[in-house]
Amino acid sequence: MDTEKVGDVRIVRLQGRLGEVSAPQFEERMKAFIAQGETRFVVHMEELEYISSAGLRSILSTAKDLKELKGALYLSGLTGAVKEVFDISHFSDIFKIYGSVSEALEAIGDNE
Amino acid sequence: MNDTVISERLKIPAAINRLDTVLDFVRTSANRAGFSPRRITDLVLAVEEAVGNICRYAYPGGNGEIVIFCGNDSEGAFSIEIADGGVPFDLLSVEKPVFEGSLSRRKTGGLGIYLIRHMVDEVRYRREGQRNIITLVMCDRAERKGRSPDPRSGSGGKHPCDAHNPSGAGL
Numbered sequence: 371m372d373t374e375k376v377g378d379v380r381i382v383r384l385q386g387r388l389g390e391v392s393a394p395q396f397e398e399r400m401k402a403f404i405a406q407g408e409t410r411f412v413v414h415m416e417e418l419e420y421i422s423s424a425g426l427r428s429i430l431s432t433a434k435d436l437k438e439l440k441g442a443l444y445l446s447g448l449t450g451a452v453k454e455v456f457d458i459s460h461f462s463d464i465f466k467i468y469g470s471v472s473e474a475l476e477a478i479g480d481n482e
Numbered sequence: 483m484n485d486t487v488i489s490e491r492l493k494i495p496a497a498i499n500r501l502d503t504v505l506d507f508v509r510t511s512a513n514r515a516g517f518s519p520r521r522i523t524d525l526v527l528a529v530e531e532a533v534g535n536i537c538r539y540a541y542p543g544g545n546g547e548i549v550i551f552c553g554n555d556s557e558g559a560f561s562i563e564i565a566d567g568g569v570p571f572d573l574l575s576v577e578k579p580v581f582e583g584s585l586s587r588r589k590t591g592g593l594g595i596y597l598i599r600h601m602v603d604e605v606r607y608r609r610e611g612q613r614n615i616i617t618l619v620m621c622d623r624a625e626r627k628g629r630s631p632d633p634r635s636g637s638g639g640k641h642p643c644d645a646h647n648p649s650g651a652g653l
Contacts, residue, residue, distance in 0.1 A: 387530075389501075389527075389530050389534070390498050390501055390530060390534045390537075391498060391499075419523055420523050420526070420527045422527055422531055422597065423531060423590060423593040423594035423596075423597055424534065424594075426590060426593060427590045427593075430585070430588060430590060433585055434585065434586060437585060450523070451524065451527060455527075455597060458596075458597075458600050459579075459593060459596070459597070460581035463581075464584065464585045464588060
């Protein structure tokens with residue numbers, strides 16, 4: 371995963387699979403950012419091949435932590451199998467999802 | 483065209499750090515069997531969920547193995563058998579998850595098995611001696627067609643590929 375900071379928003383770009391092996395690594399990385407005081411994130415998934423139930427759990431757990439801190443976790447670039455998994459698991463209903471990183475940044479900015 | 487008979491077998495310790503080996507094996511077999519990249523993704527995701535479950539729960543407090551077999555059945559459908567010698571567990575007995583609720587109340591129990599049932603055309607389970615055997619069946623090799631919106635609905639005893647390929651030709 372690659373990350374960059376735009377203003378006070380951390381953009382996290384995921385690649386490959388978010389599953390049994392990588393989901394705990396993702397969650398740990400996010401916890402480390404949060405421990406440093408970061409609370410606003412855009413997680414971009416365009417280059418993700420798929421997300422498994424372990425991946426969904428890591429996203430949900432991070433979102434719950436951020437909610438307690440009044441932070442924000444926005445998602446962008448869901449396609450193919452990733453979008454399908456979000457739709458059939460109804461995770462699409464509980465997350466803010468945008469087409470691109472710039473749309474997500476715009477929305478997160480509007481929601482100051 | 484895609485009727486080459488394939489049968490390959492992999493035996494591996496039931497450990498998450500061996501999962502990539504399993505997924506590479508499945509990806510290579512499905513690729514050779516003529517599946518599209520998207521269908522391979524569906525299959526690899528289903529196998530990750532099934533094997534992940536075995537690694538976590540089949541051998542409490544001990545080490546065990548997983549044996550994976552990829553091949554075409556007599557009807558031409560591609561199937562993957564995943565066998566373990568762990569505690570008996572019928573994944574088909576797991577209820578569909580409840581999706582209601584807000585972010586803070588959302589639970590994720592049963593989600594992996596729900597994804598397996600959605601991604602492949604049929605899931606079977608049998609207990610054979612001391613082994614659990616899961617079979618994942620894939621019919622459409624290009625794109626998924628005619629998928630029921632509810633992955634719990636069964637094939638009513640017919641071959642799962644009948645619904646996808648009524649003429650029986652072209653597999």
